[in-house]
Amino acid sequence: MNARHEALAEGVARCLGQRLLRWRPVSRGYSPALRLIVSCADGTSVFVKAATDTRTAAWLRTEYGVYSQVHGGFLPTMRAWVDDPCAPILVLEDLSGAVWQTPWTTSRITRVLDTLRQVAATPAPAWLPRLEERRSSLSGWAQVMREPEPFLQVGLCSAAWLSNSINALVAAETRAQLNGDDLVHGDVRSDNLCFLGDRVVLVDWNWACRGNGMIDIAGWLPTLHLEGGPPPDTLLPAQPHLAATISGYFAARAGLPVEHASSEIRALQVAQLRVALAWAVRALGLPPSDGSYSQAASNKGMEPPP
Incomplete structure (x- = not known):
């Protein structure tokens, strides 16, 4: 090599x-x-x-x-x-x-939010795919409804809780607004952005598309909270449909076998799911989930990222 x-x-x-x-x-x-x-x-x-x-x-x-x-x-x-x-x-x-994965302050969070709004306002090339075309892959709760066991193995809720909540989660993600002409990065996380002088620079644009730019903000918020930032609904209130979409994306993936992705990716997805599911529960007024992540993580040999 x-x-x-x-x-x-x-x-x-x-x-x-x-x-x-x-x-x-x-x-x-x-x-x-x-x-x-x-x-x-x-x-x-x-x-x-x-x-x-x-x-x-x-x-x-x-x-x-x-x-x-x-x-x-x-x-x-x-x-x-x-x-x-x-x-x-x-x-x-x-x-x-540049400064990567810095401790989050109100000023730095505001700079990232301003940058994501600037991204959304930037004309997107016409050849980029539409975010709406990816709706099936973003309909994670519909996938969980069809095959619940991988999600349940993560340990964030009981089968009874899922049975009582899944219809509301599926309905909410179905109503998420994905259409639009905004430029969308499609994979905003702290390891895909850095601070360089007065710039916030985003890297890894392989999932870029055209659609509702709010999805970039919604997708970033779970990792922001994991790294010491505020809960997602503090920065993006009254967005139950986006909360359902983001939580569903992770719900459909976090419990899949590690051989389908790296163990690091699975651990990150579980951690993001914990935050995003709690956000969706609050946004939709659902009963708190009743699982025990720590027990499931121990049983599966998984640890959340620091």
């Missing part, structure tokens, strides 16, 4: 018209894409993301389309693009000196 990294770093330096000084791998990120920081002899450095399979190749081409056609301070600067048919390479500004 080091030989492949070395060859990739050398190729990127040549693409930039520079001589390679050094490179290092980057561990951040949940996808199998290959990531490097490449430093050149002129003192500049760049972030490199290279495809490793057909799925990451498609994701990188989506990101390239966004970086090449959308303009805003919330985007990293694209330095180069290598359109290899099998393994495209995206080269961006190096953000390793």
